[in-house]
Amino acid sequence: MSFHFYYSIFNFRILKGSDIIETDLHGYYLAQTIVQYYKKDFNSRSPYITAERPLRLALRACTSQLEPFQLDTMLFFPSDLKICASIESNKGMNALSRDRARTTHLRPLVFLSIRPVxxxxxxxxxxYGYQGxxxxxxDLGYYQTCQRSISQHLDKLVEKEKDILVDSKSPTSIPLLNSTTNNCPIHSLPGTIRELNACKLKDGQWYELSFRSAIQYEILITEKNIYQQMWVNHSTTFVFKPDREVWRNGTELYWLQRLLQLRVKMxxxxxxxxxxKLDESWSSGQLPVTxxxxxxxxxxxxxKHSRHLGNGTLMDGWFTGTFPVWRxxxxxxxxxxxxxAWPRSLxxxxxxxxxLRGRSSLDCDPFSYYTQYSVASKSENNKNKLIINFVIYIIFILFFS
Structure with missing residues (x-):
């Protein structure tokens, strides 16, 4: 049923686009409402599934006592400080219910690979996907519903290393036992003790985190009365460094700018x-960046115009240069x-x-195009706000005294 049918109900005769010759105003608005509703309903019933994408990576300080670590509380970090890390995605339980209604079979998985640089x-x-x-x-996220399965998994790894040396051809990940029966979101864990220890984050160490989602689903094509299987995938890599900070989160571009600062001045x-300029904690001698x-x-x-300015290695952690503007x-x-990139980078x-955005390079204001792209932490922003407020307060006291 086309949308033209709904227009004919209210006796529309349309000429030259929007020139309405004969119409009823109430019927017109009602027809528009019906059209928008059916368009929305058609989109919601569309069988095609979009990929699960990461929105941001969040790091925060945590120990066995999480409550004292707030942004408005000044405390010294304990020696046993741990880094709580999580990734937020664009698909949760609501999206899972909606996508299941569109398909006859749905199998989503999310793969994370953490590696020190x-x-x-x-x-x-x-x-399992759609966790949000x-x-x-x-502690692998410390999911309470996974603790029994993780303990059984660790016992298997310990017994495996006691019997024989770890084979280089052993699987990199092993499915978790009984993970589906107790609502555990973890599907598989590392296959060796050494790889399991690599899941622990250390402050001051740079990491590469690969996020890869894969959704396999089936739909019924009613015209041909057959089932069609489809895949939708997405991959993203975060480069991040945990620090002794209360909290920090951001997109992959945000974290990347903490590694390499790019400052431009016309x-x-x-x-x-x-x-x-590379981050000061980056070891340029051991990991030269090209x-x-x-x-x-x-x-x-x-x-419309491109020019390769050069390439090289940041052996000293920084480089500066100048080039002419295309007139x-x-x-x-x-x-x-x-x-x-650097050796063995993902x-x-x-x-x-x-x-220079949206302006001619023949007629520009050079004083308004100084851009310094460095990312300031939330604590630095709060400190700057406090300093500004303090200066305003002093001026106010001096003026009215």
Whole structure:
């Protein structure tokens, strides 16, 4: 049944788009409501499933006593400080109910791989999908419904290492026993004790966290009376470093900017000076970072001009350079992009910084385009606010005294 049927109910005769010759105002609004309802209902009944994507990675300080660690409380961190880590995704129980109603079979899984930067040892976990929040540290997220199954899993690993040496061909992950019978969200755990120990996070250490989701589902095609199987996948990699902080969370780009700062300054609308700087805790001697620097000019999503500025290795942890601006009268976006990686990195990462947006490079204000892209922590922001409020208070006292 098409939407034109609903228009004919209310005796519509439409000419040249929106020129209504004969209509009833009440019927028109009612018809619009019906059309929007059926469009929404059609979208909700669409059999196609979207991928589960991570929204943000959250790290917070935690021990056996979690309550004292609040943002508004000043306390010294204990020596046994642990890092609580979790990933928030875009699909929860509501999305699971909705997607199950669209399909005849649904099997979602989420795979997490945590690896210290530069190390060959990694920790692989898998969860049943649509959890909305995936805790993986400390103690594998400490899911109470999984404790019995995890204990049985650890016993198997200990007995395995007592009998024989760990085989290099042993599986990297082993399905968890009885995990589906007690509502445990964990699907599988690492296959060795060494890999299980790699799941523990240490402050000051850089990590790569690979998030990969895979949803397998089946739908019934009524026209052909057959079942069709489909897959929808997504993968994202976070690069992060736990610190002795109360709380911090952000997207993959937010965490990536904590590793590599890219500062850009345009001078007299003719040249651009930039600075690349790695985090101070990064060991450039042991893990040299290779960078590829490009300058590009875009018009919406289309690249109109690009220039490779160079590539090299940040042996000292920083690099600076200058390049001329492409002179063009069109209103376009000018940006500097850096692609970088290091030995045994999971991905090649990319950062872009815009220094001229929607304006001509022949007519620009050089003083308004200084952009310093460094990420400030919440504690730093709160400290700056306190200083500003204190200065305002002193001025107020001096003025009225």
């Amino acid at each position: 530069g190390s060959s040892l990694h920790c692989q976990l898998s969860f 929040d995936y805790r993986f540290a400390p 001078k007299n609308c003719e040249a651009v000076r930039y600075l690349l 960078v590829f620097i490009d300058y590009q000019v875009r018009e919406n999503a289309y690249v 063009t009268p069109e209103l376009r976006t000018h940006e500097l992009c850096v692609q970088f 991905n090649q990462y990319r950062l872009c910084r815009t220094f």
